[in-house]
Every structure is written in C-alpha cells, then in structure tokens.
Amino acid sequence: MMAILQTPEREQEVRGLAEAPHHPARRRKTPYQGAARGFIAPGVLLVAVLLYLPLLWTTFLSFTEYNGLGDPEFVGLDNYVEMFTDPSFVGSLMNTLLWVGGTLLIPVGIGLALALLTWNLPGGIWLRLPFLIPYAVSGIGVGVIWSFILSSNGALDQALAVIGITDPPRWLVDAPLNTFVMIIAAAWQGVGVNALLFTIGLQSIPKEPLEAARVDGATGVRLFTSILWPMLRPLTAVVVGLSIVASLKTFDIVLSMTKGGPGRASETLALTMYRETFVNSDYGLGSAIAVFLSIVTLLASVLYLRQQLSKKHEM
Numbered sequence: 001m002m003a004i005l006q007t008p009e010r011e012q013e014v015r016g017l018a019e020a021p022h023h024p025a026r027r028r029k030t031p032y033q034g035a036a037r038g039f040i041a042p043g044v045l046l047v048a049v050l051l052y053l054p055l056l057w058t059t060f061l062s063f064t065e066y067n068g069l070g071d072p073e074f075v076g077l078d079n080y081v082e083m084f085t086d087p088s089f090v091g092s093l094m095n096t097l098l099w100v101g102g103t104l105l106i107p108v109g110i111g112l113a114l115a116l117l118t119w120n121l122p123g124g125i126w127l128r129l130p131f132l133i134p135y136a137v138s139g140i141g142v143g144v145i146w147s148f149i150l151s152s153n154g155a156l157d158q159a160l161a162v163i164g165i166t167d168p169p170r171w172l173v174d175a176p177l178n179t180f181v182m183i184i185a186a187a188w189q190g191v192g193v194n195a196l197l198f199t200i201g202l203q204s205i206p207k208e209p210l211e212a213a214r215v216d217g218a219t220g221v222r223l224f225t226s227i228l229w230p231m232l233r234p235l236t237a238v239v240v241g242l243s244i245v246a247s248l249k250t251f252d253i254v255l256s257m258t259k260g261g262p263g264r265a266s267e268t269l270a271l272t273m274y275r276e277t278f279v280n281s282d283y284g285l286g287s288a289i290a291v292f293l294s295i296v297t298l299l300a301s302v303l304y305l306r307q308q309l310s311k312k313h314e315m
Contacts, residue, residue: 063076072284079284096270115195116202140255248297276289
C-alpha cells in the first residue's frame, strides 16, 4: 500500500510543501546556522560602528548647539530653521540642483553617444581609452588640472589670445559661469566610465533582435529608439542613479577650483556642510545640513529606482 502511495507526483508534492517558506521543516534550525551567524556578526558590527552610530550621533547633534567643546546644548529645530532661512544655504541648494542636471545631461549623454559610436567599430576600445584615463585621477587632481586651464591668464586665456580674444570671461570668478565650467570639468572625468558601462550593456544585447530589426529596415535613430534604448534601460537606471548620488555629494572639485567662491556663490551642499562644521565650528548646523543632504540623496535614489521598477513592470 505504501509503495502505491509514494508515486513520483506525491513525492514532488511533499517536496514542494517542505520547501515552502512557512513549512515547519524550513523553520527547523540547522547545525550550521550558529556558525553562519558567527561569521556574519563581525561584518554587522563593523557596519554598525562605522555607519549607523555616526548617523545617529550626527542626527542628535543636528538638534543641538555644539562647537566641539563641552557638552551639546539641545535647541530643538533651531538649526533647521536657520538652515532654510540662510540665503547661502538656498544658493548652495540651487548650485547642487545645477550639478544634478549638468551631470545627467553632459557625462551621461556624451558617455552614451561615445558608446554607441564605438561599440561596433574595430579597435573601439582604443578610441574609448583616452576618455577613460581621467577617471583614474582624483577629484582634487581634476580640480588642479582645470584650475590651471581656466584661471586668469591660464592656458585657455592664452589660447584665446592667440586668436584675438583678449578679454575672455572670468571662468572661475563669475557666478554661475564658474559652476558650469566645474560641471564640464567633472564631465571630463566621468564620460569615460559612463561610456564603458554603456558599452558593456550594448555588448550584452543579443544579436538576434538586432539582425531582425535590420532586416526590417531599422537603422540609425530608429534602431536606437526601438531596440537598443529599451534593452539598455536597466543599465541606464544604474548609471543615472549613480550620477544623481555623486552629483548630490559634489565636494572635492569645487573645493579645489573655487573654494565655493567668489564669496559663497559656487558652494554646494556638501561644501556648505564642511564650512559650517570644520571652518565655523558650528557642529549643530553642519549636522543639520548633513542630515538634510542624506535625506535628499536617499529620497532621490528611492523615487528614481521606484519609477524605473514601475516602468519595468508595465513592460
């Protein structure tokens, strides 16, 4: 009788029930779970010490008045009120939004165009290599190089003088021109890696849909909009998401090129946070700006990824 009951179908059904997430067999502890938790514990502890504890301490300081000496004095929301009523903070917020828009349009757009132009060419890797080299330079290094080019009577001014332009713009002095040229400097550094990522995405597209589209007469813009762009959408979500986060945290290039000047006209939120905390020793206000920047970065990432995932489900 037991031999009759133990059919292959019955065995598969029992196995499926045992693999269900809430089945008692799945909840039974294995002898390796304790060891697994032991291996994971150091990493969890390290993340808690280096990430979560500083975040909690920064959040606490944002509600206090603290200059680095003595004990923090609780002041409630005063730092946040001061932050949003400070014209310098509003200017930093606007500059940061310019960085987000410029970073999405220039390095991502040019990186995509470069990838499309070179991915099918023989030796295309050698055409992309010069664009990739600047990515190995630090942000401070990029700032130093472009400061040499754009400073008054610098390399660019001298080149313009050769062709008769003797009164060029003050690239790093006049706002918002200095923000735009710094975005170009950051784009010079970021185009190559974006082109590399898009090239990887293009190379992973199956050849069959492309060949079928070409047989149907799709070429150029039609091929890109109908085949390439939809298949690149998952990778584009990653590239754009990384660009948004990086632009919201822009600090080193601005510090090395203009130091936020003239005055505070080209500051970003990250540089304003640094100035208030470590230059003015106002740890409470600097922490409030840090919390605000963290929330904006998190919200931008979550909203963008949710939008992309909803588009994926619609498809």
